Amino acid sequence: MAVGELSNYVTLSAVLFFLGVAGVILRRNPLVMLMGVELMLNASNLALVAFSRAWGSMVGHIFAFLVITVAAAEAAIGLAIIVVVFHRSARVDVDDVTILKG
Amino acid sequence: MITAAALQHAITAADWEALRPIIWIAGGALAVLLFDLCLPRGAHRISSVLLGVTSLVWAGGFLVRNYHTPYAAFGGAFLSDGFSVVFQGAIVLATLLSLLFVYTFEERISSAGAVALLLWAASGAMLMTGAGNLLILFLGLELLSLALYALCGMASRRAAREAALKYLLLSSMASAVMLYGMVLLFGVTGSVNFSAFLAPPPGNPLYLVALGLFYVGVAFKLGLVPFHIWMPDVFEGAPLPVTAFMSVATKAGMLAVLARIIYVATPAGLANKVLLPIWVVAALSMIIGNLAALSQSNLKRLLAYSGIGQIGYIVAAFAGATALGLRYALFYLLAYLFMTLGAFAVIAALSDQADEGARLVSYAGLAHRRPMLAAAMSFFLIGLAGLPPTVGFMGKLLLLSSVLNAGYISLAVLLIVGTAISIYAYAKIIRVMYAPMRHEVVAGAMSATWPLPWIAIAICSVAVLGLGLYPLVPSAVLPLVK
Amino acid sequence: MLFWFLAVALIASAVAVVTAAKPVYSVIALLAHFVTLAVVYVSLSAEFLAVTQILVYSGAILILFLFVIALLSSGVDSFEVGPDRLPKLPMPALFALVITLVAIVFSAAHAFAHVLPVITPTSQLAVGSAAAFGSVATFGAMLFTSQLLPFEITALILMVAVIGVVVLAGDHATLTPPDHERLRAIRRREREAILREGEAS
Numbered sequence: 001m002a003v004g005e006l007s008n009y010v011t012l013s014a015v016l017f018f019l020g021v022a023g024v025i026l027r028r029n030p031l032v033m034l035m036g037v038e039l040m041l042n043a044s045n046l047a048l049v050a051f052s053r054a055w056g057s058m059v060g061h062i063f064a065f066l067v068i069t070v071a072a073a074e075a076a077i078g079l080a081i082i083v084v085v086f087h088r089s090a091r092v093d094v095d096d097v098t099i100l101k102g
Numbered sequence: 103m104i105t106a107a108a109l110q111h112a113i114t115a116a117d118w119e120a121l122r123p124i125i126w127i128a129g130g131a132l133a134v135l136l137f138d139l140c141l142p143r144g145a146h147r148i149s150s151v152l153l154g155v156t157s158l159v160w161a162g163g164f165l166v167r168n169y170h171t172p173y174a175a176f177g178g179a180f181l182s183d184g185f186s187v188v189f190q191g192a193i194v195l196a197t198l199l200s201l202l203f204v205y206t207f208e209e210r211i212s213s214a215g216a217v218a219l220l221l222w223a224a225s226g227a228m229l230m231t232g233a234g235n236l237l238i239l240f241l242g243l244e245l246l247s248l249a250l251y252a253l254c255g256m257a258s259r260r261a262a263r264e265a266a267l268k269y270l271l272l273s274s275m276a277s278a279v280m281l282y283g284m285v286l287l288f289g290v291t292g293s294v295n296f297s298a299f300l301a302p303p304p305g306n307p308l309y310l311v312a313l314g315l316f317y318v319g320v321a322f323k324l325g326l327v328p329f330h331i332w333m334p335d336v337f338e339g340a341p342l343p344v345t346a347f348m349s350v351a352t353k354a355g356m357l358a359v360l361a362r363i364i365y366v367a368t369p370a371g372l373a374n375k376v377l378l379p380i381w382v383v384a385a386l387s388m389i390i391g392n393l394a395a396l397s398q399s400n401l402k403r404l405l406a407y408s409g410i411g412q413i414g415y416i417v418a419a420f421a422g423a424t425a426l427g428l429r430y431a432l433f434y435l436l437a438y439l440f441m442t443l444g445a446f447a448v449i450a451a452l453s454d455q456a457d458e459g460a461r462l463v464s465y466a467g468l469a470h471r472r473p474m475l476a477a478a479m480s481f482f483l484i485g486l487a488g489l490p491p492t493v494g495f496m497g498k499l500l501l502l503s504s505v506l507n508a509g510y511i512s513l514a515v516l517l518i519v520g521t522a523i524s525i526y527a528y529a530k531i532i533r534v535m536y537a538p539m540r541h542e543v544v545a546g547a548m549s550a551t552w553p554l555p556w557i558a559i560a561i562c563s564v565a566v567l568g569l570g571l572y573p574l575v576p577s578a579v580l581p582l583v584k
Numbered sequence: 585m586l587f588w589f590l591a592v593a594l595i596a597s598a599v600a601v602v603t604a605a606k607p608v609y610s611v612i613a614l615l616a617h618f619v620t621l622a623v624v625y626v627s628l629s630a631e632f633l634a635v636t637q638i639l640v641y642s643g644a645i646l647i648l649f650l651f652v653i654a655l656l657s658s659g660v661d662s663f664e665v666g667p668d669r670l671p672k673l674p675m676p677a678l679f680a681l682v683i684t685l686v687a688i689v690f691s692a693a694h695a696f697a698h699v700l701p702v703i704t705p706t707s708q709l710a711v712g713s714a715a716a717f718g719s720v721a722t723f724g725a726m727l728f729t730s731q732l733l734p735f736e737i738t739a740l741i742l743m744v745a746v747i748g749v750v751v752l753a754g755d756h757a758t759l760t761p762p763d764h765e766r767l768r769a770i771r772r773r774e775r776e777a778i779l780r781e782g783e784a785s
Contacts, residue, residue: 012591014689016598023602024275031607033271035614039598040278044285051289053628059294062731064633068640069738070244073745075645077248078270079652080749081255085263176733215751222744241737252748463774
């Protein structure tokens with residue numbers, strides 16, 4: 001299978017990472033913000049797999065596997081906190097979080 | 103590809119020996135949960151605290167043994183050197199003292215769950231201190247962070263849960279940024295080991311980009327100044343034992359990572375470029391953290407801002423990348439540990455479960471109602487301000503000498519300015535406590551509580567005074583290169 | 585050619601995740617994103633990771649998201665999305681923005697291209713054999729020998745997730761708001777005390 005240049009993959013992962021950052025910074029819905037974090041983690045994984053292939057070292061695959069595990073745990077805890085905060089109120093919106101204004 | 107190289111990593115007993123303190127603590131958490139199932143409801147709190155303290159003390163014993171036998175376990179994945187053992191010791195001490203405040207959790211919170219999560223968070227921080235490659239570093243960091251997200255949300259007050267949500271979203275983003283930096287480091291060097299970063303391909307700008315992203319993550323988790331905004335909110339919202347844990351143990355884990363990157367994995371040619379941002383961030387934290395502490399009316403927020411300044415002092419000692427700086431920074435970390443946790447112990451002694459012991463109003467005229475507590479609080483605040491005869495004075499003197507020794511005169515001046523500002527902030531609280539009181543100030547707090555915080559106060563007072571008179575600076579702390 | 589097709593699909597789905605009007609649309613877009621990413625993994629000979637990606641991300645994490653969306657929208661009138669800071673851009677402007685972003689990063693990455701390693705051609709990897717690069721056998725051997733410690737630590741991380749969720753969400757009966765009456769009374773008494781202090785001095 002033809003595999004392109006490494007810089008193409010790095011570019012792609014950087015763009016996806018920025019889109020994830022945009023999701024966290026620009027959106028106010030905690031669910032979408034959490035999905036933005038997942039996008040960022042996946043962008044890291046893409047870069048890991050590409051680098052791993054380029055160096056011919058499978059450590060990157062192990063790293064990506066660990067990131068997937070951590071992402072699952074993080075999603076579980078994050079969603080639990082979102083449920084605990086918002087279960088009683090209809091709206092899911094960080095701007096409603098007014099008691100603690102930095 | 104099941105090569106001989108893979109099988110070379112045959113795991114021996116010595117590898118597990120290096121990890122034994124962490125295994126004891128993580129296993130202790132399981133024991134806490136098991137006993138919680140078996141014992142009657144009335145015994146839950148005391149059994150959790152006792153088991154937690156036992157496993158921490160036990161782990162401390164193994165740490166003392168490991169201090170003199172540096173070893174690179176699991177093929178260099180976990181480095182049990184003098185450097186990491188001292189940091190691990192600080193984390194164990196901080197966790198132990200934080201456990202003594204567990205009764206300030208609300209009644210409905212499962213204290214076993216809280217203690218177990220605190221112990222796991224501590225083992226995550228300890229893994230970070232000894233991490234020899236990026237995998238262990240990332241996993242230790244996430245173990246610590248995940249446990250903290252859950253711990254911050256463990257209160258029925260809405261403010262606490264909202265703080266937990268904010269912390270979760272911001273901190274997981276910071277973790278992801280740091281992870282991307284790690285990935286680029288791997289991409290540039292082809293290795294995940296810290297030792298490989300000493301010789302990056304020459305003239306590679308991507309290496310600096312990677313280190314930059316990495317440092318952003320570190321600065322966020324340490325709460326250094328451009329990335330500190332989350333700290334006061336989370337410190338105020340989180341339950342008291344969690345705040346106490348976060349103020350020292352979390353910082354110790356991340357400081358260890360920062361120190362290892364600076365001391366082991368910074369190529370000589372790039373040292374100037376790498377150390378400059380650390381200089382700037384340390385200077386900003388010392389000034390802005392202490393300035394913001396001036397106007398706080400909640401002691402937890404005040405300790406958050408003061409913590410920003412204090413961590414700034416420690417990072418300032420790293421900025422020179424001298425061996426002396428590392429030793430004195432470690433000493434100051436111990437000093438900060440006892441002073442801050444002592445102050446938290448006083449807050450714990452004054453808190454009831456509605457967590458009202460942290461508001462400054464409750465301290466008006468404290469000296470007339472609870473003279474011992476007021477005296478203890480003043481003593482710890484004097485220490486944080488860096489005045490003699492406390493360990494704060496001695497530690498700051500040593501830090502100053504190491505900063506001057508590294509040739510950073512302007513940074514030393516900023517350190518003195520930051521200290522001067524902080525004296526005002528702490529003096530304000532002491533004045534409130536000793537102001538003459540004509541009327542009984544009410545507070546739901548001030549109820550009689552367990553003797554546990556008093557134990558913490560006693561330990562911290564003795565340490566703050568004792569280390570101030572006889573500074574025991576750890577000697578064998580240079581990180582092991584593998 | 586395959587790469588460019590996948591790249592466009594990945595970027596488009598990521599944009600959809602960020603801009604979707606409802607979280608449930610975001611989840612669908614994220615699903616498309618993850619599946620496409622799995623295809624990219626296969627093309628980079630990371631077969632085991634591709635399978636894990638589908639099973640864990642699409643199978644577990646996204647379902648969890650869907651459950652929470654369902655939980656939070658049941659029992660209330662509608663699942664509102666609050667005011668976002670995301671500006672309402674017309675589609676062409678959004679398109680132009682993404683293209684600009686791609687161009688900037690692409691040129692930056694190509695400036696770095698000479699310092700990056702070259703990807704080993706597939707022909708030089710032992711493809712097809714059980715011990716090939718990226719195969720389950722190699723992955724497993726590595727995970728249980730040289731990378732044993734990280735693997736053991738993941739056990740702790742999953743434990744923290746389980747206990748954390750149980751402790752956070754287990755005790756729903758007591759999810760009551762704080763005792764406002766009592767808090768207000770304490771605050772009032774305090775205010776009065778401070779006022780008295782001020783008068784006296």
